[in-house]
Amino acid sequence: MSEQQFYTVKQVKDLLFNGAxxxxxxxxxxxxxxxxSVKYLNKRLIPGKWVRDELRKATEYK
Structure with a gap:
């Protein structure tokens, strides 16, 4: 299974900030x-590596 390369701002909001x-x-x-972020076709995209790193940090902190 391949890892997601980019996330939308809404996906990052839901994944990392859980609606907060x-x-x-x-x-x-x-x-x-x-x-x-990078801009692609008039959208802001967040690199998947950054999202995964932030999720990892959050789970290590607990």
């Missing part, structure tokens, strides 16, 4: 550079 932040707040974090 609005999608607007996640976009602000992207704009500030707190969350890495």
């Amino acid at each position: 932040l609005s999608i607007t707040s996640v976009y602000v974090m992207v704009r500030r550079g707190e969350i890495p």
